[in-house]
Amino acid sequence: MRARPIHYLLISPAQLLLVVTIFVPSLWVGWLSLHEASFGTEARYVGFANYAKLAADPYFWRAFLNTVVIVNVIVYAELLLGLGVALLFAGGLPFPRLMLAIVLAPYAISEVVVVIMWKTMFEPQVGVMQLLLGALGIPGLEWAVNPLHGLTLIVLLAVWHHLPFTFLLLYAALLGVPKELHEAAKVDGAGAWRAFLHVTLPSIMPAILVALLFRYVFAFRLFSEPWLLTQGGPARMTEVMAVYLYKAAFRYHELGLAAATGWAMLLLSLAISIPYLRAVQRRMFADAT
Amino acid sequence: MRPRRWRPLVRRTLRGLAFVAVAVWSLFPILFVIHASFRPPATIFAVPPQYLVPPTTQNYVELAKLWPEFFGSLANSLVITLGATALTVVTSALAGWVYARRRGRLLTSSAFFMVLVRMFPPIVITLPLFPAVNAAGLSDTHLVLVLLYAAFFVSLGTWIMKAFVDQVPREFEEAAEVDGASLWQMLRHVIVPLVIPGMIAAAVFIFIFAWNEFLFAFVFTTTRARTAPLVISEMLGSVTGVDWGPVFAAATIQLVPVLLFVVLLQRHLVAGLTAGGVKG
Numbered sequence: 001m002r003a004r005p006i007h008y009l010l011i012s013p014a015q016l017l018l019v020v021t022i023f024v025p026s027l028w029v030g031w032l033s034l035h036e037a038s039f040g041t042e043a044r045y046v047g048f049a050n051y052a053k054l055a056a057d058p059y060f061w062r063a064f065l066n067t068v069v070i071v072n073v074i075v076y077a078e079l080l081l082g083l084g085v086a087l088l089f090a091g092g093l094p095f096p097r098l099m100l101a102i103v104l105a106p107y108a109i110s111e112v113v114v115v116i117m118w119k120t121m122f123e124p125q126v127g128v129m130q131l132l133l134g135a136l137g138i139p140g141l142e143w144a145v146n147p148l149h150g151l152t153l154i155v156l157l158a159v160w161h162h163l164p165f166t167f168l169l170l171y172a173a174l175l176g177v178p179k180e181l182h183e184a185a186k187v188d189g190a191g192a193w194r195a196f197l198h199v200t201l202p203s204i205m206p207a208i209l210v211a212l213l214f215r216y217v218f219a220f221r222l223f224s225e226p227w228l229l230t231q232g233g234p235a236r237m238t239e240v241m242a243v244y245l246y247k248a249a250f251r252y253h254e255l256g257l258a259a260a261t262g263w264a265m266l267l268l269s270l271a272i273s274i275p276y277l278r279a280v281q282r283r284m285f286a287d288a289t
Numbered sequence: 290m291r292p293r294r295w296r297p298l299v300r301r302t303l304r305g306l307a308f309v310a311v312a313v314w315s316l317f318p319i320l321f322v323i324h325a326s327f328r329p330p331a332t333i334f335a336v337p338p339q340y341l342v343p344p345t346t347q348n349y350v351e352l353a354k355l356w357p358e359f360f361g362s363l364a365n366s367l368v369i370t371l372g373a374t375a376l377t378v379v380t381s382a383l384a385g386w387v388y389a390r391r392r393g394r395l396l397t398s399s400a401f402f403m404v405l406v407r408m409f410p411p412i413v414i415t416l417p418l419f420p421a422v423n424a425a426g427l428s429d430t431h432l433v434l435v436l437l438y439a440a441f442f443v444s445l446g447t448w449i450m451k452a453f454v455d456q457v458p459r460e461f462e463e464a465a466e467v468d469g470a471s472l473w474q475m476l477r478h479v480i481v482p483l484v485i486p487g488m489i490a491a492a493v494f495i496f497i498f499a500w501n502e503f504l505f506a507f508v509f510t511t512t513r514a515r516t517a518p519l520v521i522s523e524m525l526g527s528v529t530g531v532d533w534g535p536v537f538a539a540a541t542i543q544l545v546p547v548l549l550f551v552v553l554l555q556r557h558l559v560a561g562l563t564a565g566g567v568k569g
Contacts, residue, residue, distance in 0.1 A: 110501035
C-alpha cells in the first residue's frame with residue numbers, strides 16, 4: 001500500500017533524530033574542514049589547507065597506520081575466533097542457555113570497565129596475566145612504554161569485548177544451514193573438512209560478509225579503549241584516528257584540522273560500506289513499489 | 290583395543306576442553322573484577338597472588354567515602370538510559386510499522402537514508418555539536434545524551450521493529466479497520482501487543498549502549514549529568530595514584546545490573562540481531 005502523509009508524520013520523529021543530531025552536523029564538519037577555526041573564534045576559509053596540513057603531519061600518518069593495522073587484526077581475529085566458537089556451539093551445546101549467556105557476557109560490559117579489567121590483569125610485574133606469562137617463560141607486555149605492546153593490548157581487549165557480536169551473527173547463520181545439505185555431503189563421501197569448505201562455508205558466507213562489514217565500520221571508530229589505556233602515548237605512538245581527532249579538537253583547539261580528520265574518517269567509513277549499501281539499496285528499491 | 294574406539298572419546302574430551310576454554314576466556318576478566326572488589330586492597334596486587342583471603346566490604350565503604358558522586362552518577366546513568374530507551378523504542382516502533390506496511394520511492398529513500406547514517410562515525414559530530422550544545426545552554430544536561438544515544442540506535446531499532454511487524458498478518462489490521470478503529474487505536478490495541486518482543490529486543494540494545502557509553506558522556510558532561518562510566522574513568526585518572534579498591538567496587542556496581550539484564554534477556558538479544566537487525 002502506498003504511503004500517505006500520515007505515514008510520513010509517523011516516521012518523522014526517527015528521521016528528525018538522525019537529520020538533526022547526525023546528518024546535518026556531519027555535513028557541517030565537511031564545511032568546517034575547509035576553514036581555520038578554534039572554539040569561540042570566527043571561521044576563516046582556507047580551502048584544502050587543513051587536508052594539506054594533515055597529509056604533512058607524521059602523527060596523523062602514524063595514527064592512520066595504527067588504525068589500519070589494528071582494525072584489520074581485530075576484525076580477522078574476531079572472525080576466526082567467532083567462527084571457531086560458533087562451529088563448536090553448532091556441533092551440540094551442553095547447557096545451551098548458560099553457555100550462551102557466558103559467551104554473550106562481555107557484550108554487557110562498558111569500555112571503561114573493560115579497560116580496567118585488562119589493565120589490571122596486565123599491570124607490569126604484578127598483573128595476573130604477566131605472572132602467568134612469566135611462569136610460562138614468555139616476557140610480559142610492557143604496554144605503557146612499548147607502542148607495539150600497547151597496541152597489542154588494545155587489540156586483545158577489543159577482541160574480547162566484541163567477540164559476542166561476531167559470534168552471534170555467525171552462530172545464527174550456522175543454525176540456519178539445512179541439515180539435509182550436510183547429510184547429502186556425507187552420502188557423497190565428503191570428509192568433515194571438505195563438507196565445511198564446500199557446504200557450510202558457502203551457506204554462511206552472507207553472514208560472514210555482514211559481520212566483517214559491521215566490525216570494520218565499528219572498529220574503525222575505536223576511541224575509548226586507546227584513550228583510557230594509553231591516551232595515545234608514549235609520544236603519540238599508539239594514537240588511532242579518533243584519538244588524533246579528539247586531541248586536535250579538544251587539546252590543541254585546531255578545529256579545522258580535527259574536521260578534516262573527521263571528514264576523512266566519514267568518507268573512509270562510507271567507502272568500506274559501499275558494497276553493503278549497494279546491496280541494501282538494490283534489495284530495498286526492488287521492493288519499493 | 291583398536292584405535293578407532295578411542296576416537297569418539299578423544300573427540301568428546303577435546304570438545305569439553307574447548308567449552309571450558311571459551312567459558313574461561315569470557316568470564317575470567319569479569320569474575321576477576323568482581324572478586325577483586327571484595328578483597329582487602331593490599332592483597333589485590335600481592336605477589337605471589339593471594340586469592341583465598343576472607344572477603345571484605347571495605348572497598349565499597351571507601352568508595353562511598355572517597356567518591357560519593359559515584360552514586361549520583363549512577364542515578365544520572367539510569368535516568369539517561371531509561372530516557373534514551375523510551376525515546377528509541379517509541380520512535381522506532383512508529384517508523385518500523387510504516388516501513389513494514391507502506392511502499393513508495395520517497396519512503397524507500399528515507400529507509401535507505403537510515404541505513405546510510407548508521408555508518409557515520411560518532412566522534413565526528415562532537416566537533417560542531419560541542420559549541421552548539423554550549424550555545425543552546427544544553428551542555429551538561431541529561432537531554433543531550435538522551436537525544437544522542439537515541440539517534441545512534443533509532444536505525445537499528447527501526448529495523449528490528451520492521452522485522453517484527455512483518456510477522457504480523459495484515460488481516461488483523463484490516464479487521465480493526467472494518468470495526469471502525471482509528472489508526473491510533475489500531476496501532477495501540479492490535480499491533481503493539483503483538484510486537485512487544487520486538488520492542489524488548491530493541492530496548493535491550495539501546496539500554497546496554499546507553500548504560501555503558503563513554504565518548505559522548507566524556508565530551509558533553511562535566512558535573513551535573515556525569516554518568517557512571519565517566520566517574521569511573523575519572524577515578525582512574527587521579528593524579529595521586531589510582532586507588533584500586535574503590536575502582537573495582539564501582540566497576541562491579543556498574544556492571545552487575547547490565548550483566549544480569551543480558552543473561553535474563555539473551556533470547557531477545559539474539560532475536561534482535563538476527564531478525565534483520567544488521568541485515569538491513
